[in-house]
Amino acid sequence: MFIRAYLRASTKDQDANRAEQDLKDFAQSRGLTIAATYRENESGASLKRPELFRLLSDSEAGDVLLVEQVDRLSRLNAQDWDSLKAEIAERRLRVVALDLPTSWQMLETSRDDIHGRMLDAINGMMLDMLAAIARKDYEDRRRRQAQGIERAKDEGRYRGRPEDTKRNNALMKMLSDGQSWASIVDATGVSRSTLAKLSKRLKKVTETEVS
Incomplete structure (x- = not known):
């Protein structure tokens, strides 16, 4: 065992x-x-x-x-x-x-x-x-969060979560250098969903530079 x-x-x-x-x-x-x-x-x-x-x-x-x-x-x-x-x-x-x-x-x-x-x-x-x-706890928290965002939008207070630009630039550099997702996750603790978003952004930047 x-x-x-x-x-x-x-x-x-x-x-x-x-x-x-x-x-x-x-x-x-x-x-x-x-x-x-x-x-x-x-x-x-x-x-x-x-x-x-x-x-x-x-x-x-x-x-x-x-x-x-x-x-x-x-x-x-x-x-x-x-x-x-x-x-x-x-x-x-x-x-x-x-x-x-x-x-x-x-x-x-x-x-x-x-x-x-x-x-x-x-x-x-x-x-x-x-x-x-x-x-149930997960769903309750998601619902309260959504309600809070809606109230903030109605009151003109909602700005969304600020992007960690420094971190994301470093992650995109790691991606562009050819590091694997697994090694980046192990080294930084970032989620794979975040890497997926940054990978798409990096692809768009690359396509724009080429064109």
Whole structure:
């Protein structure tokens, strides 16, 4: 059994170091060691998370997918959550979350069949509940944000988020120098969606210069 830690932050400003230490402390307190750690800066509301699927690809039956909180694993809608659960189940992984005490017993390597099936059922039900709560929290925050923007527009106060021009210019330089997206993400923590936007902008600039 290998323990694979998954750390997700939705923006580069969210520091995952504390969460990583919490996961290490949790494992060590049980005499266990984290075999590999997977980090990425992507939204939990999207299934497009390369590091999560690299973790799944690296895993073998009986391995543990360890997260700090269930919402680090999923803020997905019901359909996408079902897809992710099916992938996890197919690979026979055990999901353990620090905010879900019922999952901690999944770390036991020796479980009789009946006990194991009962734990799986209870843990699955609790995971579903916390994933649903995480999704609702995500949707509520998005709705409040949209309402706030609409009010600001009505009152003439909305200016949008200022662009980090210095950062974006540096990222476009890295792209133009031929650096891979993966290496840029690893080095800067920027999201792939941001790189996609900057890549399109760089392409337009290049086309304009050529013409």
